[in-house]
Amino acid sequence: MGMAETHREAFRDEALELLSELESALLELEYRPDEQELIGRTFRAMHTIKGSGGMFGFTEISDFTHEVETVFDLVRSGAVAVDKELIDLTLRSCDLIRAMLEGDGSADAETRRKLTALFRDIARPGEPASLPSEDSAPATEGGSAAGGDVERVYRIRFIPSRDILKTGTDPALLLDELRQLGSCTVIAHPERIPRLDELEPEDCHTFWDVLLTTNRGINAIRDVFIFVEDDGELHIDVLDTHVSLSEGSTGKKLGEILVERGDLSSEDIHKALSFQRRLGELLVEKGMASPAQVESALVEQRHVREVQQRRQSNEAAASIRVSSERLDKLVNLVGELVTVQARLSMTADHRCDPQLTLLAEEVERLTAELRDSTLTLRMMPIGGCFSRFTRLVRDLSGELGKNVELVTCGGETELDKTVLERLNDPLVHIIRNSIDHGIETPDVRLAGGKPAQGTVRLTAEHSGDSVTITIEDDGAGLDGDAIRAKAVDRGLLNPSAASCDKELFSLIFAPGFSTAKTVTGVSGRGVGMDVVKRAIDSLRGSIDISSRRGIGTVITIRLPLTLAIIETLLVKAAGESYVMPLSLVEECIELNRVDAVPSSGNRLVNVRGGIVPYVSLRDSFNLGGAAPDIEQIVITNLSGNRFGIVVDSVVGEHQTVIKTLGRVYRNVEGISGATILGDGDIALILDIPALMGGTGPQ
Amino acid sequence: MSTSNMADAVQYLTFRLQDETYAVDVANIREILDFTNITKVPRTPDFMRGVFNLRGSVVPVIDLKQRFGMSFTEKTANTCIIVMELHIGGETVVIGSLADAVQEVLELEPDRIEPPPRIGTGIDAAFIRGIGKHSDRFLIILDIDRIFSFDDMSVLRLEDEAGSGKNE
Amino acid sequence: MAHTLLVVDDSASMRQMVTFTLKDAGYEVIAAAHGKEALAKLDGTRVSMVITDLNMPEMDGIELIRQLRSRPGCRFIPIVMLTTESQEAKKQAGRQAGASGWIVKPFNPDQLVETVRKFVK
Known part of the structure; x- marks a missing residue:
């Protein structure tokens, strides 16, 4: 996919660079043919082109x-x-x-053949330049090769070299790897471990018998031991598991197994059998076999028996693939179910029938469980999204003459598929900004006592029911004064207004702040951070910025895990129902007229000593009608900023299946969607950031 | 030949807005519902009546009369929501439209349809696909794709345009 | 805690590919262009595994392995070489110097991650 192409691009660029270096080395070499350093450089350049070329699919280049x-x-x-x-x-x-x-493939086949012959002639003078010495086909991966697909039981004896630990290999990991191939029984043989006074602690004295049931084929098993089999001993046998059970027996006898393994001869067995006791005990007692050998053989017996039994019960496949379309349909259906369940619960409440109430509660519990497990099906790790930015960073820093490294962290963090898709563009924009405006050129950085290479760090992590993504750069940071000047110039800020840095920085998200900026070809293409903010808002997320002059800038994005179903607070105003994300709600209080602070434009309320701006839904939405005597104010908290919304009454928490309002209503301010209530009516979902934005400087 | 005439003939649903009869290609009609609870979406023009619950989906409702500069559609025993399906930019959009009453489904051959007149219909000619004649009655065949073309209709722009019946 | 891996390769594209593949797989990565840089970057940091190219300027992979094996913190960590088919002799030299294994170029990202998982839990 995209990643492979990114790597190919990177290789192409690198190879072109190497080639021009190579040329200058060659030209120098012509005058100083004995200079080892130049020869080494030439060799390494060719070696890199060859090695990396093969890596990224340029097989012909690599071969040549x-x-x-x-x-x-x-x-x-x-x-x-x-x-x-x-x-x-x-x-x-x-x-x-x-x-x-450069992909000029057709023309150079002839040249390639000629040059190849000439080089071979130099390398092996006299030999006819014929077939290439190595196989140009890429190595096939183990597992799909011979012996795959059919499930077999393998008996593996692995006797590692005593030095295995000193080469950094942990035998336990190899055994773990075997366990991943299938059902696996491991028996350790301690019999070669010397007495403590003779024990060399850095040596490995143990060896292992492993019984493995797998359909991956013998090559997959050999691959596990690929790095150690030359130095140690490895025996792999296929056990025949198909005969026994059908014949009604209980599998191979212990004696047969020991003979097969070469632990004992058949004469030994006959001798032991003549004593007419349990064979294993006898063999040990007589010192003919070690306890470990017998134990191991017994384990094999059990393992094979289990395999046979399991085969008979014929287990179903462990995982299946499902198209995202079918998944979406499932999510929609679960959404419907949640809605119907809400209705059922409401009906049950009205009926006062204990049996119905019980049923409704049961359905509610099941629905919640079903909802949660369904939503996790749509979750995807953010890493795929992150890895796409490597190329972006590379290209941009090149274009701008900067040296920037992208560091990503938390790629395994999962987010709803839809959220991920819509997150890409905003992130691209932010990273662009970081590199274009944040990170300084290497000389500036060095002069400022920073490393020449700048870093953009992209981190994702879970926090409760949301995911936090931070984009952090160690660049110049934001210039509060410049932002102030610009904001005043654009009419976004009152020249006399005193603002803290946080307020100033947040202005870069204001519409119209960055549109008139000079176009650098990298960022500032007429779209500003306001577009980013809107995109994040539409994902029901929030975005924050903090910055320190000369140190860097951190942008924090908080996103809900999913867009499909959220917990909300249901409120009423002028007979209409509205919901708002519960995660934003801090508290609900009665709006006491005394606490309302009269002010010219904005309305403010005194909440326990703090002044909080608020809007009345009735006024804000022109709902008409008279407000009740006692209104409620819902205090929301959006990344540290408190904001009140005055409603007629607060109904309570509500499981909200989010429905989009569609194209017709895509530009509505203050509403981000709708949901269907238990009684079939529709409640609109309040867009708190937008409502809050309406009270800020216009 | 009669078979080819049959093939060319299009079925139309006719309905009444005030005193005039209008028609829409039945291919665009999904269903017809009784007037139900409509939730107004704030900060939108009057003709955008709001959204309603269509078996679990949230579907917008447009007051065609107001869109055409006529009066607000009141709820009566005959008031209906005509649910239509449009294909815009590769996606299917479902939208409800208020009508004072739904009349019938009838068939019209193309030669019974005349191009829209420049004047005299009371509504914007851009919204009309043609005038059909059926047993001495005239039907105004609507170009619903045009009426509901959303680039025209996006809320913000409509606030300037609503009710002005401005020509394009 | 994510494991930290040391990746040493003089080819920037290889380094990038290996680094991002590993980071994608959840590892922390320290990258260096040759043996000297690797040793310098390593300094006191504990790494769980080393993945190194063999042909490099300044200090090649074999020497790097040798030096690492003489450091107390690195005696038992896995060291995997990146080699090409033609380097059988080098591979043996690497084994002698104390390498745990090798990956033959060309390899794909999955093979790389698979190999790392072989050594690091």
Whole structure:
């Protein structure tokens, strides 16, 4: 997908760079043919192009470069001397590789063949330049290879080299890996562990028998031991599990197993059997087999029996793939169910029938469980989204002559699929801004005592029912004075207004703040941070900014886990129902006229000594009618800013299945959607940030 | 030939707004419902009556009369919501439209339909696809795609435009 | 706690690919362009695993492995080499120097993560 193409692009850029370096090295080499440093540089450049080329799917380039590399390896070891011909040849190779990189495939096949032959001739003089020495096809991955698909039981004996720990390999991890291949029984053999006074603590004395039932094939098992089998011992046998049970027996006898493994000879068994006791006990008692050997064989017996039993019960597959369309449908249906359940609960409340109430409560519990597990189906890790930004950062920093590293953290954090999709553009915009306006050029950074390379750190983490995403840069930070000047200039701020940094910074989210900025080609393409804010608002999220001059800027985005169903507070005003996200609600209090602070434009209320601005829904929405004697004020808290909404009455908490208002109402201010109540009526979902925005500086 | 005439003929649903009869291609009609509770969405023009619950979906309702500059549609025994389905920009949009009364479904051959007149219908000619003639009655066939084209209708712009019946 | 891995490769694209693949898989990554830089960056930091290219300027992979194995904190950590098919001799040299395993280029991101999971839990 996109990531692979990103890597390919990165390789292409790098290879082109290497080629031009290579050319200058070659030209120098012509005058100083013995200089090891230059030869080394040439070799390494070819080696990198070859290795990375193969990595990113440029097989032909990789194969060809291999020829050149081989020759320069010989040059390095002194077996081949540098002369003008070799330099010419290598320079032509550079041109060829460049053409291949640029996708000019058809023209260079002939050149490639010629050059390949010439390089081979240098590498192996006299030998006919024929077939390539190595297989150019990429190595096939283990598992799909021979022996796959059919479930088999394998008996694996693994005797690691005593030095295995010193090469950084932990045998326990290898065994864990085997466990992932299938059902697995591991028996450790301690019999080779010496007495404590002879024990070399850094050596490995244990070996293992493993019984593994898997359909992955023997190669998948060998792959587990790929790094250790040369130094240690590895025996893998396939056990035949198909005969026994059908014949009504209980599987292989203990003696047969021990003989098969070579732990004992069949004579030994016969001898032991003649004593007519339990074979295992006898063998141990007579010192013919160690307890571990017998135990291991017994375990095998059990393991095979289990496999056979399980095969008979024929277990179903563990996981299946489902199209997102069907998933969406399921989510919609669950949404409907939640709505109907709300109605059922309401009906039950009215009927005062204990049996019905009980049923309704049961349905409520089940629905909640069903809802939660359904919503998790739509969750996807944010990492996929993050990884797309690597290229962006790379390109932008290149374009702007800056050195920027993108560090991501928390890629495994999961968010609703829809939220993720709609998050991409805002993040792109923020990262652009960080690099364009935040991170300084390397010389400025160095002069300021910072490392030349700037860092943009992208972090995602769960916090309660929301996800926090931070975009942090170690750039110049925001200039509060400049923002103030600009805001005053744009009419967004009263020149005499005293504002703290936080307030000033939040102005960059105001519509019209950044639109008139000079277009740098990177950011400032006429869209400002207000677009970002609107996008985040539409996801029911919030965005915050903090910044320190010279230190950097942190943008924090908080998003709900899902867009489908939320907990809300149901309120009424002028006979209409409204809901608002419960996560934003701080408290509900009676609006006491005495506490209402009369003021010219904005309305303010005194909540326990704090002055909180508020709006009345009735006024704000022109609902008409007379307000009741006692109104309620719902105090919301949006990233630290308190804001009140005056309603006629507060009904209570409500499970809200969010419905969009559709295209017709897409521009409505203050309403972000609708939901269907238990009685079938519709309640509108209040867009608190928008309502709050309406009270700010216009 | 009669078969080809049959193939060309289009069925229309006719309904009444005030005293005039209007028609819409039945291909766009999903269902017809009795007038039900409509929730007004604040800060929107009057002709956007609000949203209603259509078996679990939230569907917008438009007052066609007000859209055409006529009066507010009151609730009577005959008032209906005509639920229509439109295809706009690749997506299906469901929208309800108020009518004073629904009349019948009838078939009209294309040669019974004349282009919209420049004047004399009382509503914006841009909204009219043609004038149909059916047993001595005239039907105003509406171009509902145009009426409900949302770029025209996005709320903010409509606030300037609402009621002015401005020509395009 | 995420494991920290040290990635050493002189090819920027390889480094990028390996780094981001591993970060994507949930590991912390320290990246270096050659052995010297790797040792410098490592300093006191404890890493759970080292993934290193062999051919590099300044200090190659073999020497890096040798040096790491002589450091107390790195004696038993897994070290995986990135090699190409043609480097059989190098591979052996790496084993002798104390490498735990190798990944043959070209490899895809899944293979890389698989190999890392082999060594780091």
